Amino acid sequence: GDSVTQMEGPVTLSEEAFLTINCTYTATGYPSLFWYVQYPGEGLQLLLKATKADDKGSNKGFEATYRKETTSFHLEKGSVQVSDSAVYFCAHFTGGGNKLTFGTGTQLKVEL
Amino acid sequence: EPEVTQTPSHQVTQMGQEVILRCVPISNHLYFYWYRQILGQKVEFLVSFYNNEISEKSEIFDDQFSVERPDGSNFTLKIRSTKLEDSAMYFCASTGRGTGEAFFGQGTRLTVV
Secondary structure (H helix, E strand, C coil), X not given: CCEEEECCXXXXXXXXXXXXXXXXXXXXXCCEXXXXXXXXXXXXXXXXXXXXXXXXXXXXXEEEECECCCXXXXXXXXXXXXXXXXXXXXXXXXXXXXEEEECCCEEEEXXX | CCCCEEECCEEEECCCCCEEEEEECCCCCCEEEEEEECCCCXXXXXXXXXXXXXXXXXXXXXXXXXXXXXXXXXXXXXECCCCHHHCEEEEEEEECCCCCCCEECCCXXXXXX
16 A cells, blocks of 8 residues: 655754655655654644656755655755754655655754 | 644543544635644544545544534534544644645644543
8 A cells, every 4th residue: 555664763963964864655656745844842844845756845955856766755954953853754645545645754853 | 824723732531522623724725634643653644525525534534533614614523432542643734736735733632531
């Protein structure tokens, strides 16, 4: 069935370090791919998206590229900040199912 | 900026009691969803709702669950007889076009004791 697998956390980085959070998916058809972020005490917010193969989504310095050949959508940021500390969720959406399928979430903690 | 609002933010209920979680989606959105997140676990899809009917539901969404859009603004999730394992954060979401670009509320933390 449809699923999303992302690397387990927590991930602890120093400020200005490079971030990669791996995400792979299985889906029927051609899903749209998303990264959502959940800051402490808040709901989920859309961070970035990609709707077709080779698309690159970007926002707030974060990037992810839709790789159909490897069924991956890894999240990257060149220089993280303390304010990036949050839980990051990879997800896909299939119109036929009309639902988002989320990964387990990866907690990121950025320290000074 | 428009937002999805959920009430209450926290609800404690006794096992076997009925609870209603309330959501006000973004006003011009057409697709509505409920998800839940058990503490420390992933966000799970419960149900999607469009055109005044359920369009998709998960295996979690059994006969104890129901959704309703009683008027033009509210979207509710009812759990008829709560169980301990229903304790979770429940998120409401809405979208305008039935895509994955969902706007989520801040959640209702349900604690069943």
